[in-house]
Amino acid sequence: MGRLENKVAVVTGGASGIGEKIVDLFSEEGAMVIAADINDVGLEKANQKNNVTGIKLDVSSDQDWEALVAEADMRFGKIDILINNAGISSEKPFKDINLDDWQKMLAINGYGPFAGIKHVAPYMAKSKKGSIVNISSYTALIGQGFNQYSASKGAVRAFSKAATTTFGRSGVRVNALFPGVIEKPMTQSLSESKEILNQLVQATPLQRLGKPEDIAQAALFLASDESSYITGAELVIDGGFAAQ
Ligand code: NAD
Numbered sequence: 182m183g184r185l186e187n188k189v190a191v192v193t194g195g196a197s198g199i200g201e202k203i204v205d206l207f208s209e210e211g212a213m214v215i216a217a218d219i220n221d222v223g224l225e226k227a228n229q230k231n232n233v234t235g236i237k238l239d240v241s242s243d244q245d246w247e248a249l250v251a252e253a254d255m256r257f258g259k260i261d262i263l264i265n266n267a268g269i270s271s272e273k274p275f276k277d278i279n280l281d282d283w284q285k286m287l288a289i290n291g292y293g294p295f296a297g298i299k300h301v302a303p304y305m306a307k308s309k310k311g312s313i314v315n316i317s318s319y320t321a322l323i324g325q326g327f328n329q330y331s332a333s334k335g336a337v338r339a340f341s342k343a344a345t346t347t348f349g350r351s352g353v354r355v356n357a358l359f360p361g362v363i364e365k366p367m368t369q370s371l372s373e374s375k376e377i378l379n380q381l382v383q384a385t386p387l388q389r390l391g392k393p394e395d396i397a398q399a400a401l402f403l404a405s406d407e408s409s410y411i412t413g414a415e416l417v418i419d420g421g422f423a424a425q
Contacts, residue, residue, distance in 0.1 A: 287333050
């Protein structure tokens with residue numbers, strides 16, 4: 182029996198990278214998974230997988246979230262798990278960053294997971310049960326990234342705690358993950374520079390970069406009933422980088 186048998190999971194950004202790995206692991210563990218993404222090609226691929234439904238969703242759109250909850254309700258009658266994983270990054274140097282860059286980043290990385298909780302947590306609360314996992318970043322914890330990306334991930338950290346206290350009494354748990362540098366595809370351009378890659382590995386106590394499955398395994402534990410008394414937790418998955 183799988184660790185997520187009979188559960189319905191929504192994974193945003195489920196068409197590629199870490200999100201795709203989470204979708205695959207959750208379906209292997211018996212969940213019915215909705216991979217929600219803006220990437221049409223990735224969604225087509227998701228639709229070919231067993232127990233996976235690809236649904237188009239822009240996380241920053243309230244309308245899209247309303248449609249997703251309605252679709253999940255029609256197909257499955259419930260949502261047990263929400264993984265707020267979708268996100269964008271930026272390589273711009275701080276002197277070139279402007280208000281538009283901030284607004285775009287905060288709309289997707291900040292409002293996106295907030296909107297997910299806003300729409301899905303009250304729906305979960307009807308069955309007095311649910312697990313939400315927000316993907317933040319190690320840049321929310323230490324002095325890395327003087328930019329709108331770390332700010333957006335700091336926002337995720339802050340409202341994860343607030344959501345814990347807002348929805349705990351309705352039976353909905355909210356936890357956050359803080360990945361370090363994970364190989365591919367968001368870090369693809371970075372990975373192309375062998376020198377930077379080596380420096381990062383050398384600077385990491387466990388002497389390697391993270392893999393999408395490292396994050397997926399942690400998401401699985403927090404999504405499953407094995408963590409039924411855990412809410413408001415912050416789990417850093419970075420090989421010890423932020424502990425230094
Ligand atoms: P990725 O680019 O491979 O995947 C992101 C997915 O989100 C894509 O499928 C993309 O289409 C989707 N997406 C983008 N904007 C969207 C929107 N508006 N609505 C719906 N879907 C949207 O990235 P990844 O490396 O797998 O990162 C996943 C999450 O992990 C992100 O939140 C990222 O910030 C976080 N993270 C990644 C790393 C890393 O090193 N890769 C480190 C720390 C945190």
